[in-house]
Amino acid sequence: xxxxxxxxxxxxxxxxxxxxxxxxxxxxxxxxxxxxxxxxxxxxxxxxxxxxxxxxxxxxxxxxxxxxxxxxxxxxxxxxxxxxxxxxxxxxxxxxxxxxxxxxxxxxxxxxxxxxxxxxxxxxxxxxxxxxxxxxxxxxx
Amino acid sequence: xxxxxxxxxxxxxxxxxxxxxxxxxxxxxxxxxxxxxxxxxxxxxxxxxxxxxxxxxxxxxxxxxxxxxxxxxxxxxxxxxxxxxxxxxxxxxxxxxxxxxxxxxxxxxxxxxxx
Numbered sequence: 001x002x003x004x005x006x007x008x009x010x011x012x013x014x015x016x017x018x019x020x021x022x023x024x025x026x027x028x029x030x031x032x033x034x035x036x037x038x039x040x041x042x043x044x045x046x047x048x049x050x051x052x053x054x055x056x057x058x059x060x061x062x063x064x065x066x067x068x069x070x071x072x073x074x075x076x077x078x079x080x081x082x083x084x085x086x087x088x089x090x091x092x093x094x095x096x097x098x099x100x101x102x103x104x105x106x107x108x109x110x111x112x113x114x115x116x117x118x119x120x121x122x123x124x125x126x127x128x129x130x131x132x133x134x135x136x137x138x139x140x141x
Numbered sequence: 142x143x144x145x146x147x148x149x150x151x152x153x154x155x156x157x158x159x160x161x162x163x164x165x166x167x168x169x170x171x172x173x174x175x176x177x178x179x180x181x182x183x184x185x186x187x188x189x190x191x192x193x194x195x196x197x198x199x200x201x202x203x204x205x206x207x208x209x210x211x212x213x214x215x216x217x218x219x220x221x222x223x224x225x226x227x228x229x230x231x232x233x234x235x236x237x238x239x240x241x242x243x244x245x246x247x248x249x250x251x252x253x254x255x256x
Binding site: 014042104 | 162163165166183195197198199201202225226229234235
């Protein structure tokens with residue numbers, strides 16, 4: 001059974017820590033993700049939120065939608081009304097923060113997909129859980 | 142979320158100990174501290190990351206910026222780091238080849254680097 005948790009935070013630097021703390025806590029509820037992988041997810045969430053925040057310029061909100069399933073944990077990050085795909089250049093220009101960001105996102109989650117349309121960008125991050133326990137479905141929702 | 146920054150002098154090195162989480166919120170304090178050290182004339186800077194609980198690309202940008210700044214004055218900036226989670230971030234981004242990384246402050250100020 002998938003559990004969906006949504007979080008909306010002001011697009012300000014002081015709230016990025018709250019986003020990664022919330023996602024990290026959610027990732028640890030269901031078995032199948034080692035602590036190190038949850039740590040990886042926290043980094044990627046921080047990268048995505050920071051990229052969105054830079055595009056927003058301290059105004060607006062960031063929306064996180066976490067879909068917690070038995071086999072995967074998916075986190076979708078969107079800055080409503082704003083495109084931030086430019087924060088993820090396809091060609092890495094060198095040792096700059098943007099290229100660090102791309103390298104970390106590519107390395108630390110199983111799948112990362114950037115979905116963009118005019119005025120809208122959503123970064124979808126996926127971690128695959130290891131073999132889930134048979135009793136997993138009995139966990140409190 | 143607080144960032145702890147503490148500077149001590151050891152054998153000619155300015156040792157900047159960083160504690161807490163380095164991200165888009167706290168990175169400006171970290172950047173300002175490094176700039177201040179260089180502006181004060183420090184040319185050998187050691188950043189101790191052993192107390193860092195979280196570091197993302199914003200923090201990496203501060204470290205690279207500090208390295209460039211001190212190198213432009215013929216100085217150097219090295220790191221102390223044994224934490225797997227932080228080393229992993231440095232490895233993924235290729236920065237283990239850019240920074241000299243020491244196991245401890247004592248090893249660094251004594252000149253026993255590994256990178």
